Amino acid sequence: GPKVLQIPSHQIIDMGQMVTLNCDPVSNHLYFYWYKQILGQQMEFLVNFYNGKVMEKSKLFKDQFSVERPDGSYFTLKIQPTALEDSAVYFCASSSDWENYAEQFFGPGTRLTVL
Amino acid sequence: GEQVEQRPPHLSVREGDSAFITCTYTDPNSYYFFWYKQEPGASLQLLMKVFSSTEINEGQGFTVLLNKKDKRLSLNLTAAHPGDSAAYFCAVSALGGSALGRLHFGAGTQLIVIP
Numbered sequence: 001g002p003k004v005l006q007i008p009s010h011q012i013i014d015m016g017q018m019v020t021l022n023c024d025p026v027s028n029h030l031y032f033y034w035y036k037q038i039l040g041q042q043m044e045f046l047v048n049f050y051n052g053k054v055m056e057k058s059k060l061f062k063d064q065f066s067v068e069r070p071d072g073s074y075f076t077l078k079i080q081p082t083a084l085e086d087s088a089v090y091f092c093a094s095s096s097d098w099e100n101y102a103e104q105f106f107g108p109g110t111r112l113t114v115l
Numbered sequence: 116g117e118q119v120e121q122r123p124p125h126l127s128v129r130e131g132d133s134a135f136i137t138c139t140y141t142d143p144n145s146y147y148f149f150w151y152k153q154e155p156g157a158s159l160q161l162l163m164k165v166f167s168s169t170e171i172n173e174g175q176g177f178t179v180l181l182n183k184k185d186k187r188l189s190l191n192l193t194a195a196h197p198g199d200s201a202a203y204f205c206a207v208s209a210l211g212g213s214a215l216g217r218l219h220f221g222a223g224t225q226l227i228v229i230p
Contacts, residue, residue, distance in 0.1 A: 004158060031216060042119070043204065043220040056217065091159070095216070104218065106151070106159035 002026040006092050006107035007074075014115050018080035021110045023092030025075055032075045033093040033104060034067065036060060043091060049075065079112075087114045117142040119207055121221025129229050134192040136224045138205035141186065148181060148188050149206040149218070159204065162190070195228045202226070 005024040013019050025032055031050050037043040047057040049067050064083070069075040075094070079086055089111050093104040118141040128134045147166060151159040163174050165181050165188070172179040176199075180189040188205055205221040 033216060035218075035220075040222075042222045045217045045219070048216045058217075102216075103149075103161050103164060104216070105161075108156060108158045 002029075002105050004092055004094055004105050004107035006090075006110050008110060009108065010111045010113075012113045012115065013082060015084055016081045018078065019082055019112060021077040021079075021090050021092075021112070022074040023076065023094075023107055025092070025094030026096075026105050029094035029096050029105070031095045031097070031102075032067075032069065033095075034077050035091040035093065036088045037091065037109070038088045046077075046090075082112075082114045084114050087112060117145065117207060117209070117219040119205065119219045119221045121205055121224060123224060124222065125225045125227075127227045127229060128195050130196055131194050134195045134199070134226055134228070136190045136203055136205075136226075138188045138207070138221045139186055140188070140207045140219070142207070142209060142219075143186070144209040145186070145207045147208045148179075149208075150179060150188075150190050151204045151206060153202045153204065153223075155201075162203075192226070195226075197228045197230050200226055200228045 007022040033048045034046040035043045036046050045058050046061045048055050064079055066078045089109040091109045092107045095102045095104045121138045149164045150162040152162050153159045163179050165172050165179055170181050178191045192199055203224045206218040208218050
């Protein structure tokens with residue numbers, strides 16, 4: 001079936017550094033999402049993105065976060081600067097439709113560790 | 116905002132037994148319900164999506180029950196086998212409005228099926 005890829009699978013960085021998480025969504029999908037899961041807790045919505053714009057973001061999507069998808073390449077989540085509380089698994093998802101019943105296809109996640 | 120509680124966090128059953136996982140939610144506007152399965156190191160895979168009008172949904176080897184009155188969503192794996200060992204997540208989204216595309220997840224259930 002359709003696959004979402006995430007690169008890298010693991011990333012370890014020092015606090016204060018910048019990190020970019022990459023997502024390769026399903027090829028014909030136009031709607032993209034990031035979710036964050038702290039160890040042992042719920043996966044929580046961060047942001048959704050369509051047509052080059054953030055459509056909605058949660059309170060977890062701090063000012064240090066940004067997303068983009070330049071020229072149909074990777075959908076990226078950038079954190080600059082990183083903080084200790086950013087340590088989590090970040091899941092990317094994509095869907096073919098905006099409606100809430102549309103299936104979101106998820107990647108396997110990137111485990112980010114901020115030291 | 117929406118709160119989704121999933122129980123139990125861990126579940127061990129013997130091969131051939133049933134495995135029962137439940138999620139409760141708080142938002143009465145919740146309309147779309149999803150169950151995802153995640154094997155170690157892999158992406159979340161959609162097991163089933165349920166619309167608010169349906170109460171019992173049969174899948175291959177499992178049943179999803181929706182009780183709107185009690186705001187409860189359940190997954191029952193009948194005759195579990197070792198291949199069912201994975202993490203299971205429920206997710207809920209509302210009908211339209213500002214919640215487009217935003218999924219609210221349970222914290223997950225780690226299921227182990229013992230041969």
